[in-house]
Amino acid sequence: MIGKLNHVAIVVADLEAGTAIYRDTLGAKVSAPLELPEHGVVTVFVELPNTKIELLYPLGENSPIAKYLEKNPGGGVHHVCYEVDDIEAAAAKMQAAGARVLGDIKIGAHNKPVLFLHPKDFCGTLVELEQA
Numbered sequence: 001m002i003g004k005l006n007h008v009a010i011v012v013a014d015l016e017a018g019t020a021i022y023r024d025t026l027g028a029k030v031s032a033p034l035e036l037p038e039h040g041v042v043t044v045f046v047e048l049p050n051t052k053i054e055l056l057y058p059l060g061e062n063s064p065i066a067k068y069l070e071k072n073p074g075g076g077v078h079h080v081c082y083e084v085d086d087i088e089a090a091a092a093k094m095q096a097a098g099a100r101v102l103g104d105i106k107i108g109a110h111n112k113p114v115l116f117l118h119p120k121d122f123c124g125t126l127v128e129l130e131q132a
């Protein structure tokens, strides 16, 4: 069912510093910061030849990454995002398999439908699915 790796997300303690590491130290092309209030994050996308890195920083009081940053004050790898052809069918398949789909299908950073799957059901890794 899953296709390409769309992105790996990294929570950062300082968005400017994290962006500078990818842009200046590692020499990657980075986007401008994008605020996504519906997701409670600010994101910077790092473009790589074969995938993307999504730098994440909390936005607002109820950010889903606030607790992660409390537990990991230096930041760290937060989720992986795989592409799927049909997000509704993927959600139904995951539920039928007994996996926990977190919340509703939303529009993600690339203006495409996304959903999240509980890390405890996927080898300790939070999984995002994005409709290609």
Ligand SMILES: CC[C@@H](C(=O)O)C(=O)SCCNC(=O)CCNC(=O)[C@H](O)C(C)(C)COP(=O)(O)OP(=O)(O)OC[C@H]1O[C@@H](n2cnc3c(N)ncnc32)[C@H](O)[C@@H]1OP(=O)(O)O
Residues within 6 Å of the ligand: 009, 036, 039, 041, 043, 054, 056, 064, 065, 067, 068, 077, 078, 079, 081, 102, 107, 108, 109, 110, 114, 116, 118, 119, 120, 124, 125, 126, 128
């Ligand atoms: C930019 C938009 C979009 C895109 O288009 O790409 C994004 O990527 S937005 C990204 C942010 N959004 C989300 O993360 C939404 C989904 N997340 C959630 O629903 C919750 O954050 C969560 C994953 C259910 C965690 O719940 P929470 O209440 O925040 O934390 P807990 O500490 O209670 O976690 C329970 C349990 O799970 C472990 N955990 C939490 N986060 C992760 C993680 N990222 N990777 C691996 N494991 C994780 C946590 O340690 C707890 O384990 P125990 O301590 O063993 O109970």
Ligand SMILES: [Co+2]
Residues within 6 Å of the ligand: 007, 009, 054, 079, 081, 128
């Ligand atoms: Co993501």
